[in-house]
Amino acid sequence: MPVARLREGDGLEIPALAQAALMALAAQLDSLASQIRGIERQLMAWHRQSRDSQRLETIPGVGLITATALAASVPDPSVFKSARQFAAWLGLVPRQNSTGGKERLGRVSKMGNGYLRRLLVVGATSVSRRAGADDSRTGLWVRSLLERKPARLVTVAIANKTARTAWALLVRGATYKAAPAA
Template identity: 60%
Template sequence: MEITTIGLDLAKSVFQLHAVDANGDVVWRKKLRRTALLGALAKIPPCLVGIEACATSHYWAREISALGHQVRLMPPAYVKAYLRRQKNDAADAEAICEAVQRPMMRFVPVKSAERQAVLVLHRSRELLVRQRTMLINAIRGHCAEFGLIAAQGVRNVSELMKRVRLADQAVLPEMAKNAMILLAEQLETLDMQIQRLNRRLLVWHRQDQASQRLATIPGIGVISATALAASVTDPAQFRSGREFSASLGLVPRQNSSGGKDRLGRISKMGDRYLRKLLVVGATSVVRRARTADSAASNWVCGLLERKPTRLVTVAMANKTARIVWAVLARGEVYQAKALA
């Protein structure tokens, strides 16, 4: 029997495969070690291979595609509906094999190594920013124990450390002073590393046309533009801007039944990092809305008169996500709507 479809359940060391023929009959179920996976797939005629979009999935998709197979990645949440009762590796592989054959299944485009490298820069920068925030909070908390405080903001921490270095023994004991100086030195190192990553992202931004087009949208800077350009490799997979916004979890969660529409808070599905960048960018747009003179600012001001600020910010992020899809799908730069 000729294999037509394979469901591949990824793992760290041992992978589970479920193969079927054109009639849907099971040809074999196998467990393979990581080192033996590509060799086994190379002996099989080209077929459809389904994989959940998870850690290492894009790497394996590129490697398996090089063997001549057609690889499709699927969101794990969509595959779960095809899982029968008990969960194990064999059942997961069978569910993947069943899901990849569905005509209405949504697939995740395979990212190239270059775009994954850009996302690695983003994840590394996000980690360093979190560590910087932790250090700043630690320095502020320790200084407050000795009556040394400063205004909010990253820039005011340097002024606080100047006061720490000049403090005498009566105000700040020597042991505490030495400990906080060590934290300040680590904070300076993190700042330099973050700036280094920012420069590398700026270099890639100047080389990528899609990222440059996205940067023309209000609320989208270099960080957001590079993250969106590297993540959204094929905007054609979404039929509209609303579908793209829904994939990022920026649309209301529905609980409708009996012809009655019940909408709740946003679903928060999809890429959390992209959603955070869009909300942060929308926050800056909302803050400038009262002093700006544009159609978008008028729309924001109208909402602010009726709705809370945070709700308006999320609505602006939803609107920005739809504009992002339009810019990517049409290959054009953003053009602000003229005032009536």
């Protein structure tokens, strides 16, 4: 639906009270925008000083905000015994309902840090959408998953893999290197 633009002489006048309210809202938006720019500068400065955050940013689907949030939230990754335990802490592993030796995996538990989980899933969504043009090993893996499974399930699987990769990078102090396609 097209939005009508108000111009002088159109015959449409905004009441003085509405103008005052709109001007107050515009001033608040300007103030918020400048505060956000300031926070972004501080975040970027912290990111440049943090080796862990810089290493995490090399993972596909992990940007500045996700990298800094992970690095700040997990100061000692050796607290977790394995990458699976780290992914479980984030709530990215299936819930297990096992009895009588029969393993049954349910839905993703969604326990743990919802903010980090959300950031990882959003990054995974980006990776899954770019998988069509990606000829790396990860791109092939994502395309094969998308052929068999629903897109949302695939994005959570990618987020789980990203979390495990992040744990490995934090523990080993390494940088992400994409494996070439076979």
